[in-house]
Amino acid sequence: MSYVRLVDVTKRFGEVTAVNKLNLEIAKGECFSMLGPSGCGKTTTLRMVAGFEDLDDGEIHVGERLLSSKKKGYYLPPEKRDFGMVFQAFAVWPHLSIYENVAFPLRIRKLPSAEIDSRTKTALKATNLLDVAKKSPEDLSGGGKQRVALARALAINPDVMLLDEPLSSLDPHLREEMRFEIKDLQRQFGFSIIYVTHDQAEAMALSDRILVMKLGVVQQIDTPMNIYRRPANKFVFSFIGLHNFLEVERKEGAYRLLAGEALDKNLTPPQDLATEARLTLASRPSEIDFVDDGGISGRVIRKSFLGEFVDYQITVGEQTVRVQKGRRTQGPEKDENCRLQLLHPVWYKVDE
Amino acid sequence: MSPTSPTSSAIKKDSGFGAAQIILTLSIGILVVVVAVPVLLIFLNAFWDNNNDFNLAAVVKVLSEPDTYQALLNSIIIACGTTLGSTAVGTFFAWLVTRTDLPYKKFMKGMFLVPFMLPSFIGALAWKMLLSPRAGYINRFFMDTLGFDNPIFNIYSYAGIVMVEIMYLFPFVFIQVCGALEHMDPTLEESARISGAGLGTITRKITIPLVLPSILSGALLIMLYSMAHFGTVAVLGIENGIFNIPTLIYEKIHQSAGSFESIRTGTVLASVLVITAAFIIWMQNKILGKGRYQIIAGKSFRPMELKLRGLRIPLLIFCLAYIGFTIVLPTAVIFLVGALPTYGLPFTLENLSLENYKFILFDFKVTRDAIFNSVTLGLAAALITMFAGVMISYVIVKMKVRGKGILEFLGMLPFSVPGSVIALGVILAWSGKFGINLYNTVWIILVAYIARYMAFSLKANSAALEQVHDSLVEAARACGATMWQALRDIVLPLVRPGMLAAFFLIFLPSLRELTVSIMLYAPTTRTIGVAIYTLNEDGETVRSAAMAGVALILIIVGQTLINRFTAKHKR
Numbered sequence: 001m002s003y004v005r006l007v008d009v010t011k012r013f014g015e016v017t018a019v020n021k022l023n024l025e026i027a028k029g030e031c032f033s034m035l036g037p038s039g040c041g042k043t044t045t046l047r048m049v050a051g052f053e054d055l056d057d058g059e060i061h062v063g064e065r066l067l068s069s070k071k072k073g074y075y076l077p078p079e080k081r082d083f084g085m086v087f088q089a090f091a092v093w094p095h096l097s098i099y100e101n102v103a104f105p106l107r108i109r110k111l112p113s114a115e116i117d118s119r120t121k122t123a124l125k126a127t128n129l130l131d132v133a134k135k136s137p138e139d140l141s142g143g144g145k146q147r148v149a150l151a152r153a154l155a156i157n158p159d160v161m162l163l164d165e166p167l168s169s170l171d172p173h174l175r176e177e178m179r180f181e182i183k184d185l186q187r188q189f190g191f192s193i194i195y196v197t198h199d200q201a202e203a204m205a206l207s208d209r210i211l212v213m214k215l216g217v218v219q220q221i222d223t224p225m226n227i228y229r230r231p232a233n234k235f236v237f238s239f240i241g242l243h244n245f246l247e248v249e250r251k252e253g254a255y256r257l258l259a260g261e262a263l264d265k266n267l268t269p270p271q272d273l274a275t276e277a278r279l280t281l282a283s284r285p286s287e288i289d290f291v292d293d294g295g296i297s298g299r300v301i302r303k304s305f306l307g308e309f310v311d312y313q314i315t316v317g318e319q320t321v322r323v324q325k326g327r328r329t330q331g332p333e334k335d336e337n338c339r340l341q342l343l344h345p346v347w348y349k350v351d352e
Numbered sequence: 353m354s355p356t357s358p359t360s361s362a363i364k365k366d367s368g369f370g371a372a373q374i375i376l377t378l379s380i381g382i383l384v385v386v387v388a389v390p391v392l393l394i395f396l397n398a399f400w401d402n403n404n405d406f407n408l409a410a411v412v413k414v415l416s417e418p419d420t421y422q423a424l425l426n427s428i429i430i431a432c433g434t435t436l437g438s439t440a441v442g443t444f445f446a447w448l449v450t451r452t453d454l455p456y457k458k459f460m461k462g463m464f465l466v467p468f469m470l471p472s473f474i475g476a477l478a479w480k481m482l483l484s485p486r487a488g489y490i491n492r493f494f495m496d497t498l499g500f501d502n503p504i505f506n507i508y509s510y511a512g513i514v515m516v517e518i519m520y521l522f523p524f525v526f527i528q529v530c531g532a533l534e535h536m537d538p539t540l541e542e543s544a545r546i547s548g549a550g551l552g553t554i555t556r557k558i559t560i561p562l563v564l565p566s567i568l569s570g571a572l573l574i575m576l577y578s579m580a581h582f583g584t585v586a587v588l589g590i591e592n593g594i595f596n597i598p599t600l601i602y603e604k605i606h607q608s609a610g611s612f613e614s615i616r617t618g619t620v621l622a623s624v625l626v627i628t629a630a631f632i633i634w635m636q637n638k639i640l641g642k643g644r645y646q647i648i649a650g651k652s653f654r655p656m657e658l659k660l661r662g663l664r665i666p667l668l669i670f671c672l673a674y675i676g677f678t679i680v681l682p683t684a685v686i687f688l689v690g691a692l693p694t695y696g697l698p699f700t701l702e703n704l705s706l707e708n709y710k711f712i713l714f715d716f717k718v719t720r721d722a723i724f725n726s727v728t729l730g731l732a733a734a735l736i737t738m739f740a741g742v743m744i745s746y747v748i749v750k751m752k753v754r755g756k757g758i759l760e761f762l763g764m765l766p767f768s769v770p771g772s773v774i775a776l777g778v779i780l781a782w783s784g785k786f787g788i789n790l791y792n793t794v795w796i797i798l799v800a801y802i803a804r805y806m807a808f809s810l811k812a813n814s815a816a817l818e819q820v821h822d823s824l825v826e827a828a829r830a831c832g833a834t835m836w837q838a839l840r841d842i843v844l845p846l847v848r849p850g851m852l853a854a855f856f857l858i859f860l861p862s863l864r865e866l867t868v869s870i871m872l873y874a875p876t877t878r879t880i881g882v883a884i885y886t887l888n889e890d891g892e893t894v895r896s897a898a899m900a901g902v903a904l905i906l907i908i909v910g911q912t913l914i915n916r917f918t919a920k921h922k923r
Binding site for chain 2: 080084088092095104
């Protein structure tokens, strides 16, 4: 059941197409993340949903309501869209108390004062701010300010919550904590989330589905698990986690490393790629095992102890591979030879 | 007591008495001689009588004399009127050029800053020519051509003075509010919008409150300036007996040729100015320290623009009319009157000639001397103040030495001492009291300029120095440079833009300086400002206008060159 619908949404800034023909359906109560490097169009998309940017083409619907449509020349301003939104830079108003910050959207809607008070308090309670309600948001730390912004967005009990990199301004440990708080609030209030981030761990932890974008074009929309295990292309593979790309070529019916040895017989590309002369074999550093025989041979050129795990830099033929193993796993030493087995490699076209 | 840690003692020994102490002593010395002593002498003269007794009753007596009392009142009336008016005008235009879809906003913004470089007393002169009750061109047009019985506006009035001051002072608020609005994090307003507020509500409840500290700080600056402002009131007020504090000080000192009584009145009035100014500065620091919110953020999308719709063209016409009326018209009048043989003739082609300009530039010794004096004084003051300023700022911003507190206090002084006070102070200090008599020489003006413009230099240089992180110097020291070498090779090159800014900030205003020079000039040491003012006083209106025209050209050419120069060196 799709609730938020984007149809052929396009946005241009001068010559640059920031978002190109984006189609998207988000279900009620879903947590949906948009992930990508800066300049990929994720924030622009969110701002079009919010109404801060008009579209150059396409339509945006929420439920039965049309929000923007280029064809119909229709555009509902942000203040009429009834969304909650949280920004990266907190954007809490320093001249108002925490309570007044949260009550602001309710006052704008001219609700009866008893209702304003009870709803403000509900939002403050949900974000653990009730005790400091009278203080100025300037007295709070970054995490506290972002809680005020969340409470303010919650106050009108919106169906859709737009979060624009809400955790990027926070310390790493606080970031992890706030992830769970946002998830808890969603469970409690039942809103849909559209979440913009460049942090893949954040997107993985929060989302039901993730959209990966590059230069305004959708690369993949899928569950976190599928995005990680079956990235649609090399870009997605490299954007999600650490990666090794090994170039291989087909010679005399067998696949071998570029100017190197042959691969295991059981390592074969999927049917649709079988015609390609050259391919890329992608693997995660944590999904490579040291084996006694089989696999491909390599030589350790760097071994560093990183605490939880050990990081190896290994040359195979003319290419290098990065391997990470738990600190208790026995592995070769620097300058030793070893054999590597790729556990769940994925095949891609070279120029993909 | 715990033993001193080895590092701190090592640092002390190293920077030792040598460099640090010499710089500190020199800095304190300069500020004491140039600023503190004159101000101190003013207070001494005001509050202690001939018998060296503290005498508050005499001060009260001076203040309750009708003309001093009236001058105090006038200063307050004019300052309040000017502040209110300028704040309204400045805030409105700032909002218009930053937050609406007004056409030609960039051009407008530039134009609204033009009054910054125009001397207000030249503006006052122009408005006198336009709106003096009997002779002013506009009034005459209404009476002679349109058959009005009375002049439509008398510029020799409180309203006239306030109007002219607003025209030249509103940029102080304009530039502050523009800066705040431009740098404000747009998400502060966007989050109000997504909360359901329309643009009107956002402006009222979010935008204005957030930029209120900037508005207030600009307003206080105008208040400070207007209280101590000489030129406009001197040109427009004296005719009708309207004196404010600086013009009365000038009148007293000039008329009674330095008698004890007049010095006494002058110092009491000057003390009032200093105390008021100090209070205003204190208020401003309080507002800026506490009230200025952190509203600046990194990630910036374009802020929303209010669509003016039907008001777009009327507001454009209004802005253009304002610019035409307050900037173009007075400037044109100055040049045109400067081209007439006698003031009052119509501006017909056969009446206009370059005679006056030729006379002023080539034949008239007084004006030629004045131009020479102003340029050399400006250059000398700018150079000296620039170097002294960078040294003093360095001590205040960077050095960790004992005795810095005194310097910080002394460094605040130049900001709160108005021009006429400095003039009076240097008269007291440099008229032979300490064995040096500079009175009636060009040197006394130079000393006064240095005191007057020290604040500009300190401001520009400390801003530049604050950008130079301590670790840069520490890195140089770690590479084996001595403190002097680190200063010369690292700090100086990095603050050079700040020093240049200070130089220009001093040189240009000194070309048009009036308040200080008018109190200190001798027959051969007139400055450009003094020449214009005295010619006008003597009824030589056309020559005064021609001289003002020459000054305007000098200023505009200078400003353009500087803008070119700084634009090139910005990167």
